[in-house]
Amino acid sequence: MTESPLPKFRRRKAERPGEIVAAALDVFAEKGFAAARLDEIARRAGVSKGALYLYFETKEDLFRAVVHDVVAPKVRPVAEGAAAMDAPFEVVIRAALGRLAGLLNSDRRVGAVAKVVIGESRNFPELARIWKENVLLPGITTMTGVIARGQARGEVKPGDPRLYAFGFIGPVLVSMLWRETFVPVGAEPIDVERLVEQHLDAVLGGLLT
Amino acid sequence: MTESPLPKFRRRKAERPGEIVAAALDVFAEKGFAAARLDEIARRAGVSKGALYLYFETKEDLFRAVVHDVVAPKVRPVAEGAAAMDAPFEVVIRAALGRLAGLLNSDRRVGAVAKVVIGESRNFPELARIWKENVLLPGITTMTGVIARGQARGEVKPGDPRLYAFGFIGPVLVSMLWRETFVPVGAEPIDVERLVEQHLDAVLGGLLT
DNA sequence: GCGTAATAACTGACCGGTCGGTTAGTTACG
DNA sequence: CGTAACTAACCGACCGGTCAGTTATTACGC
Numbered sequence: 001m002t003e004s005p006l007p008k009f010r011r012r013k014a015e016r017p018g019e020i021v022a023a024a025l026d027v028f029a030e031k032g033f034a035a036a037r038l039d040e041i042a043r044r045a046g047v048s049k050g051a052l053y054l055y056f057e058t059k060e061d062l063f064r065a066v067v068h069d070v071v072a073p074k075v076r077p078v079a080e081g082a083a084a085m086d087a088p089f090e091v092v093i094r095a096a097l098g099r100l101a102g103l104l105n106s107d108r109r110v111g112a113v114a115k116v117v118i119g120e121s122r123n124f125p126e127l128a129r130i131w132k133e134n135v136l137l138p139g140i141t142t143m144t145g146v147i148a149r150g151q152a153r154g155e156v157k158p159g160d161p162r163l164y165a166f167g168f169i170g171p172v173l174v175s176m177l178w179r180e181t182f183v184p185v186g187a188e189p190i191d192v193e194r195l196v197e198q199h200l201d202a203v204l205g206g207l208l209t
Numbered sequence: 210m211t212e213s214p215l216p217k218f219r220r221r222k223a224e225r226p227g228e229i230v231a232a233a234l235d236v237f238a239e240k241g242f243a244a245a246r247l248d249e250i251a252r253r254a255g256v257s258k259g260a261l262y263l264y265f266e267t268k269e270d271l272f273r274a275v276v277h278d279v280v281a282p283k284v285r286p287v288a289e290g291a292a293a294m295d296a297p298f299e300v301v302i303r304a305a306l307g308r309l310a311g312l313l314n315s316d317r318r319v320g321a322v323a324k325v326v327i328g329e330s331r332n333f334p335e336l337a338r339i340w341k342e343n344v345l346l347p348g349i350t351t352m353t354g355v356i357a358r359g360q361a362r363g364e365v366k367p368g369d370p371r372l373y374a375f376g377f378i379g380p381v382l383v384s385m386l387w388r389e390t391f392v393p394v395g396a397e398p399i400d401v402e403r404l405v406e407q408h409l410d411a412v413l414g415g416l417l418t
Numbered sequence: 419g420c421g422t423a424a425t426a427a428c429t430g431a432c433c434g435g436t437c438g439g440t441t442a443g444t445t446a447c448g
Numbered sequence: 449c450g451t452a453a454c455t456a457a458c459c460g461a462c463c464g465g466t467c468a469g470t471t472a473t474t475a476c477g478c
Binding site (some may be wrong): 007008009010011037038039047050052053058059 | 462463464465466467470471472473
């Protein structure tokens with residue numbers, strides 16, 4: 001017999017954090033925060049539970065890394081891309097909501113983690129804070145700016161831009177919550193693309209000057 | 210010494226279930242489903258944990274009673290009241306959304322339990338089923354009927370009434386989630402009444418024929 | 419090159435505390 | 449008294465976090 005060529009583990013300091021964060025995103029999206037098991041995250045990342053604590057202080061710290069390193073980089077470009085467009089308001093807002101719907105369709109884990117934040121923020125306020133700072137405020141601020149710019153150009157009726165922003169994105173978010181929460185127990189699915197189109201036709205018909 | 214005149218407990222078979230359900234609503238609204246402790250529900254209801262199991266089979270069974278006996282009776286009249294109105298569509302929809310906003314403002318536990326359902330449905334699908342059947346389907350069905358009636362009367366543009374329903378209630382629900390989730394960690398509050406007014410002005414301006 | 423000592427990445431068993439649900443026994447009350 | 453409402457102690461399973469020990473890898477002496 002030659003020596004056993006099968007090491008029990010490898011030392012891969014550089015790759016571990018990314019792999020752990022990726023596994024954590026999957027498990028948090030599937031189970032929520034409290035119900036996510038660190039043993040399972042470790043198993044999926046191919047390490048032992050103890051190794052998690054070499055790279056992250058606590059479970060909340062790991063969640064912060066998930067939002068900061070993976071979720072936020074997916075969401076931010078949606079709003080920023082719209083803000084950077086130099087086009088009539090109607091074109092910009094249609095692009096923005098279309099991209100948002102596309103993102104929520106292409107990676108269901110984003111919506112799933114949003115659900116987690118909503119559902120567990122009372123027991124873990126830190127989750128709400130993390131989400132607010134990394135995802136929500138950048139998105140809302142940019143969106144509000146786009147609407148205000150439309151008003152300054154005389155394209156959009158007067159009114160609180162922030163409330164208009166809720167009017168635009170509310171139905172999209174609710175349709176995502178519907179899909180994640182009630183479709184699995186038999187509710188009729190919603191066609192988000194059509195919802196966005198019909199909603200914008202309705203709102204813009206009344207909102208544009 | 211005479212005999213101790215202070216009984217350790219009273220036998221109150223008729224009142225117990227209602228008191229337990231009321232306590233359970235409070236605790237579920239505060240902590241969520243998984244994190245709600247049966248000991249605490251029992252304590253607030255003035256009984257021992259064992260007594261809970263004289264009236265309810267499991268924790269999920271208790272949650273079902275909360276939704277069926279307390280939450281649904283608060284929500285159903287909102288939609289049904291609107292459906293029963295014989296008035297122009299604009300009046301009916303304004304009344305419906307106004308009452309919904311009023312309900313969510315007057316008893317925050319309703320919104321809090323909705324959050325619980327959203328956040329924990331993946332781990333406890335039964336919660337979603339209970340909410341869907343007791344709250345959601347009655348509400349959506351009635352709402353869709355109101356919109357379809359408006360279309361039949363020629364007051365509302367053509368289009369899928371169900372998608373319009375999401376367009377109407379989406380912003381209200383999102384503002385409730387915002388209040389429950391992010392205002393406690395420092396986000397700017399929203400004036401729901403104004404949101405409803407401004408949103409309806411915008412949508413109806415484009416939606417009415 | 420080649421053994422070997424030093425280092426740190428990593429493992430896995432373990433602990434204290436928690437909680438849904440059970441049940442043996444106690445008490446109110448007709 | 450009889451009985452059923454009620455209590456309180458209990459159980460088994462679970463899990464975040466810890467840490468003593470193991471092993472891959474590197475540094476170094478020769």
